[in-house]
Amino acid sequence: MGGTTVDEAERGALRRRAARAFSNAPRAALAEHWLAWADRPGVEVLRGPEPGLVMVQGRIGGTGDRFNLGEATVTRATVRLSGGALAAPSIGTAYVLGSDVEHAGLAAIFTALLADEATHDTVIAEVVEPLEAALADRDRAVRTAARTTVVDFFTVARENAGALASDEDDE
Amino acid sequence: MYVAVKGGERAIAAAHELLARRGRGDRAVPALESDQVRDQLGVLVSRVMNEGSLYDPDLAARAIVQAQGDALEAVTLLRTYRTTLPRYGATVALDTAGLPSERRVSATFKDLPGGQQLGATFDYTHRLLTDAADDEPAGEGLGTGLRPARPAEAPAAADGHLDARMPRISDLLGAEALLEEHVPSPGDPEPADLTREPTIFPMSRAERLQALARGDEGFLLSLGYSTQRGYGRTHPFVGEVRVGEVEVEFVAPETGEALPIGRIEVTECQMVNQFVGDAVTPPQFTRGYGLAFGRAERKAMSMSLVDRALRADEFGERRVGPAQDEEFVLAHSDAVEATGFVEHLKLPHYVDFQAELVLIRQLRAVHRQRDRAGHETTAGDRVGQSDSIGGTP
Numbered sequence: 223m224g225g226t227t228v229d230e231a232e233r234g235a236l237r238r239r240a241a242r243a244f245s246n247a248p249r250a251a252l253a254e255h256w257l258a259w260a261d262r263p264g265v266e267v268l269r270g271p272e273p274g275l276v277m278v279q280g281r282i283g284g285t286g287d288r289f290n291l292g293e294a295t296v297t298r299a300t301v302r303l304s305g306g307a308l309a310a311p312s313i314g315t316a317y318v319l320g321s322d323v324e325h326a327g328l329a330a331i332f333t334a335l336l337a338d339e340a341t342h343d344t345v346i347a348e349v350v351e352p353l354e355a356a357l358a359d360r361d362r363a364v365r366t367a368a369r370t371t372v373v374d375f376f377t378v379a380r381e382n383a384g385a386l387a388s389d390e391d392d393e
Numbered sequence: 394m395y396v397a398v399k400g401g402e403r404a405i406a407a408a409h410e411l412l413a414r415r416g417r418g419d420r421a422v423p424a425l426e427s428d429q430v431r432d433q434l435g436v437l438v439s440r441v442m443n444e445g446s447l448y449d450p451d452l453a454a455r456a457i458v459q460a461q462g463d464a465l466e467a468v469t470l471l472r473t474y475r476t477t478l479p480r481y482g483a484t485v486a487l488d489t490a491g492l493p494s495e496r497r498v499s500a501t502f503k504d505l506p507g508g509q510q511l512g513a514t515f516d517y518t519h520r521l522l523t524d525a526a527d528d529e530p531a532g533e534g535l536g537t538g539l540r541p542a543r544p545a546e547a548p549a550a551a552d553g554h555l556d557a558r559m560p561r562i563s564d565l566l567g568a569e570a571l572l573e574e575h576v577p578s579p580g581d582p583e584p585a586d587l588t589r590e591p592t593i594f595p596m597s598r599a600e601r602l603q604a605l606a607r608g609d610e611g612f613l614l615s616l617g618y619s620t621q622r623g624y625g626r627t628h629p630f631v632g633e634v635r636v637g638e639v640e641v642e643f644v645a646p647e648t649g650e651a652l653p654i655g656r657i658e659v660t661e662c663q664m665v666n667q668f669v670g671d672a673v674t675p676p677q678f679t680r681g682y683g684l685a686f687g688r689a690e691r692k693a694m695s696m697s698l699v700d701r702a703l704r705a706d707e708f709g710e711r712r713v714g715p716a717q718d719e720e721f722v723l724a725h726s727d728a729v730e731a732t733g734f735v736e737h738l739k740l741p742h743y744v745d746f747q748a749e750l751v752l753i754r755q756l757r758a759v760h761r762q763r764d765r766a767g768h769e770t771t772a773g774d775r776v777g778q779s780d781s782i783g784g785t786p
Contacts, residue, residue, distance in 0.1 A: 241652035242640070267535070275475060276643055276654075277483040277586065280450060280684045282598060284561055284661065286575030288486045289584045289599035291606050291684055293475060294641070296654060315647045317481070319655030321449060360569035368495045369557075371511040375503050 236346060237245035240336050243353035244329035245318045251356065252328040253359070255349045263306030265331060271299035271323035294319055301334055309340040396744035409607055416461040430454040439660075439687025440464055444728055445471030446588075446607040446757065448686045456691055465732050483583075485642040485651050489661045489684070490561050499561050501630045501665055507559035507565045512636055512692035513688070562633035562663055563680070572632075572678045594720050595660050601723060605696045606685060608726030614691060616716040617698030624714025628667035629681065636660045636688055660689045664697035669708045679708065 244252065256262070275293040282289055296317050304311040314334025318326045332349055335341040429452035431438055441453040445468045446517065453471060460466035496512025499505050511517075566572035584599040596604070605613060620627055638656040645652065662683035672678035681701025683693035702716040715721050725731060 237650070238652060241654070245653055245655040273478055275480040276641075277480060278490070278641065278657070279483050279486040280602075280659075281486045281577070282602060283563060283575030283576070283663065283680055283682045284489050285563065285577075285586065287578050287599055288581065289602040290483070290586050290588075291487070291603070292399055292443070292446040292448060292482075292686060293480070294657060295452065295478070296481060296643070298481065300647070317645055317646060317652075317654045319641060319657065320447075321452060325550075327585045328744070339711075342605055346643075364495065368493075368510060368512055370497075372508040373511055376507060377503065 225255055236342075236350075237336065239354065240331075240333065240345065240350045241316070241329075243350045243357065244316060244332055247353045247391075249322055249325040251329065251363050252325065252332070255352075256328055256331060258333075261306045263303040263308050263312075263335075266302045266304070267299065267327070268302055269298070269300040271297050271330070273297050273321045273323065273324040276319075295321045297323050299323070299326040299330040301327065301330045303331065303334045307344075308335075308338045310338065310340040312341075323370055327373060397418045398692065398741045398743065399414070401425075408690060412461075425452040425458055427458045430457050436688050437462075437464065439658075439685070439689045440610055440692070441467045442686045443692055444468040444607055445475075447471045447475050450687070465728050469729055469732075481642065482646065484654075485644065486638045487641065487659065487684075489635065489639055489659065490559065491639055491640055492656075493557070494559055494635040494680060496636040498632065499562055499631065499633045500563070501632050504646045505560075505562065505565065509618070510559075514690075535716045536683045559635070562665070566632070566678065567664070570675075570677070573669075573680050575680070592723075594717060594723075595706075596723065598700070598704070601719065602696075602700060604723045604726055605683075605699055607694070609728035609731065610692045612693065612726055612728070612731075613695035613699050616702070616722060617695040619714055620698055620702045623677065624710070625705065625710075625717040627679075627681070627698070627701045629698055629701065631694065632665035632680075633661040634644075634660070634662050634690055636690065636691065658687050660687065660693045662690070662693035662697040664694070664701055666701050679704070754775055 257316045276296045278291045278294050279288045280291045281287065296319050298315065298317045300315040302311055302313050312334040314332070314337060316326050316333050318328035318329050319366065332345055336345045336350075376383055409716055428451075431450045433482070434454075436449075437457060438453045440452050441457055441464055442448050442450065442466070445453065445456070447453075449471075452474065453467065456467035456470040456474075457464070460470060467638070494510065494512070496514060497507065497510050499509065503509070517638065563572055567574055583601070585597060587600055588605050619625070621629070638658050640653050640656050642651045643654045644650065660683075662681075664681035664683070666679045666681060668676040669679055679701065681697035681699075681704075683696030683698075683700065685693045687695065699722060702714070703722060704721050705712050705717040710717070712718060
């Protein structure tokens, strides 16, 4: 507990990126990456994959006190990998929104591969980055379509002369 | 009092079989798949998720198909299903401005940063029933009579603004202190959970919002409407409505680290209402808040109106309308509770009703006796009749 090293902070940022990539990826894409993984280690399922719930919280007014909005389904899995290209047996746990148990299982496998020194960089380069690129493509398409709906409303009433920062007279 | 009945197993089984056949309809027509419902009836799926208080578009779509389109029956299926699952914890509170919204409009500010972005909306459609077969290119039918936009029609100007920041309207107005500010209370307290704790009035605003979020859309719509018509007027403006995906983070107990676990779509409404102020605080706009799963704009707007109306005591407003009465609103907003109590009336009440029959026959016997006695004493005079109704000897 002697303070977070830069290295650990970087590792943490990579874990966030990986969790984001694994959870947002289509299950089929994760399955393809797993089938394409050279020298697959043995997989022992320690828990699950099992469906459950998380209570989704929001904030009053978007920024105030928390409140319980409602629950969402989530699936979790914990696996232990051994053999293959791993430096040592490695444990991975993943939580993924939805009730697709295979998705959570695959995410847990890649989380375990990410945690191992020998496979960490390969997971980032060959799994996380392609998944991120696919998600970015999807987001770009969605946002491009959404930006085509930007409107410039203008008020028919005479604008107040010289008003710069004030729209308060518009109705 | 309800006394249970037994028997009828065969008739009940046959009725369920008939129900399944009615639900399947004409077998020459392909059966409805739940992924069609999920993708093509997304607004209905959102409603079922909200009132079912469970975000899972796949399960909600399955429930809708199983319920033959009875939204409330589907809601009940989701509520029942959720009780079979363990809860792993609560998410990190959503940041609704974290990802670019698909839709973000403001009725109060014309030129707000990030722009007025209509997104996928029924607003400004003609609301005319169209002949989908005539109007839509093959294979592109949207089922709404609306044509999908051609990619070629997208203005090139869209580039470069894809990551346009869309600050909350409250951040803009809040900067001038014109708008009531919402910041977490000291210690960012864990909100009470209505699904785990007994309902005690008065509730906190957080508890009220939880109840409204799972409340019946139609009920909240009517209550919101009533405030506009004068039953607890709050002078509302839509400061902002936004619809879009938000990232969900969860602190797994195994790691103690907050990590993304996926995205959900939400609709948020920031209602801006007329001012309050006192000797200490200068006049400020007040706020109502609505947040809902999926595409649920009417729900989020209604919720924000009712949320604001229920803050009457907080602002020292006289309570004159039903929408301002917390106990009335929150005790009747849950459609599963409401339908359970209303619909149970059709179940066999034979013993119950037998007791009523015995009672009414007694009353009528008394009535007859009095009537006869009245005829004997005041012949031809009908005065005694009205006195005897419901009267005891």
